[in-house]
Amino acid sequence: MPELPEVQTVVDTLSPRLLGRTVTAVRLHRTDIVSPPGLDVAAYLKERRIDQVSRRGKRIVFTLDDRNRFYIHLGMTGQLTAEPADRELRPHTHLILTLDTGQTLRFRDPRRFGGLFWLGRDNPGDEDMGPEPLDMSPIQLAERLGRTTRNIKNTLMDQRVIAGLGNIYVDESLFEAGIHPLARADRLKVDRVDRLCREIKKVLRRAIKARGSTLRDYVDGNGQLGTAQTLHRVYARDGIPCVTCSTPIRRIVLGGRSTHFCPTCQRR
DNA sequence: GTCCATGTTCTTTA
DNA sequence: CTAAAGAACATGGA
Numbered sequence: 001m002p003e004l005p006e007v008q009t010v011v012d013t014l015s016p017r018l019l020g021r022t023v024t025a026v027r028l029h030r031t032d033i034v035s036p037p038g039l040d041v042a043a044y045l046k047e048r049r050i051d052q053v054s055r056r057g058k059r060i061v062f063t064l065d066d067r068n069r070f071y072i073h074l075g076m077t078g079q080l081t082a083e084p085a086d087r088e089l090r091p092h093t094h095l096i097l098t099l100d101t102g103q104t105l106r107f108r109d110p111r112r113f114g115g116l117f118w119l120g121r122d123n124p125g126d127e128d129m130g131p132e133p134l135d136m137s138p139i140q141l142a143e144r145l146g147r148t149t150r151n152i153k154n155t156l157m158d159q160r161v162i163a164g165l166g167n168i169y170v171d172e173s174l175f176e177a178g179i180h181p182l183a184r185a186d187r188l189k190v191d192r193v194d195r196l197c198r199e200i201k202k203v204l205r206r207a208i209k210a211r212g213s214t215l216r217d218y219v220d221g222n223g224q225l226g227t228a229q230t231l232h233r234v235y236a237r238d239g240i241p242c243v244t245c246s247t248p249i250r251r252i253v254l255g256g257r258s259t260h261f262c263p264t265c266q267r268r
Numbered sequence: 269g270t271c272c273a274t275g276t277t278c279t280t281t282a
Numbered sequence: 283c284t285a286a287a288g289a290a291c292a293t294g295g296a
Contacts, residue, residue, distance in 0.1 A: 003274060058275080076275055077293075092293085111292050113275055150285065159276085166274055215274060216295080235274090256288070258272085 057163030075113030
């Protein structure tokens with residue numbers, strides 16, 4: 001589920017519980033969530049202090065006191081939560097870190113599209129990722145979009161172009177900007193790119209304020225549900241009248257993903 | 269049984 | 283090389 005707003009909310013809720021805490025025990029119930037395969041995470045994490053928890057795109061990046069770093073990706077159904085050690089384990093909990101506070105950090109992910117990815121000390125590990133949408137300038141966005149003839153929907157989904165957007169917030173941003181999902185990325189006029197850049201930020205900020213969208217699985221670091229799904233204007237609303245013009249929202253498939261838009265407000 | 273799902277990556281085809 | 287389409291990964295809900 002998780003896109004930038006959900007991942008940011010997880011980081012914000014976990015940070016106060018994790019920063020400065022030491023990992024006292026590691027339980028890895030499924031080794032296939034770890035990359036590179038076979039890495040002895042317990043050996044690397046035990047007795048290490050967590051110095052930083054941050055977000056890059058959809059990644060939750062941890063920095064340890066020995067300067068080693070790794071990230072958790074939530075995939076489609078991942079949850080990363082802080083819970084008391086004595087709380088019962090839910091099914092599909094693959095990794096449990098016990099902290100010196102008596103709390104545990106738990107990663108569960110039924111579909112296992114997510115996982116733990118080791119970065120090591122030196123390489124930033126994000127050289128093939130696009131800029132952070134909340135920081136990018138319209139010029140930066142225009143430059144990136146100008147390099148591809150693909151449609152704007154699939155281009156914005158590409159993490160190498162911009163890091164952090166996914167299916168929900170691409171559809172919502174395109175609606176707010178009045179851009180048809182099939183418009184060619186490199187043929188958007190300057191004023192349309194400016195508008196798109198602003199609307200992406202607006203959509204993301206609003207969603208962060210609402211603590212992310214819970215469609216099914218998403219919870220924040222405290223296990224709480226998000227409310228941003230109530231703000232959606234097109235996502236998963238096919239057949240429902242558009243909030244601005246009452247035309248039924250349409251659903252098409254692009255790049256194998258459901259794409260929702262208003263045929264009246266988003267003209268080709 | 270069917271279809272669909274907030275993600276990523278690889279393969280095939282053009 | 284580019285891009286589009288499809289499949290794959292694994293699980294569960296409607």
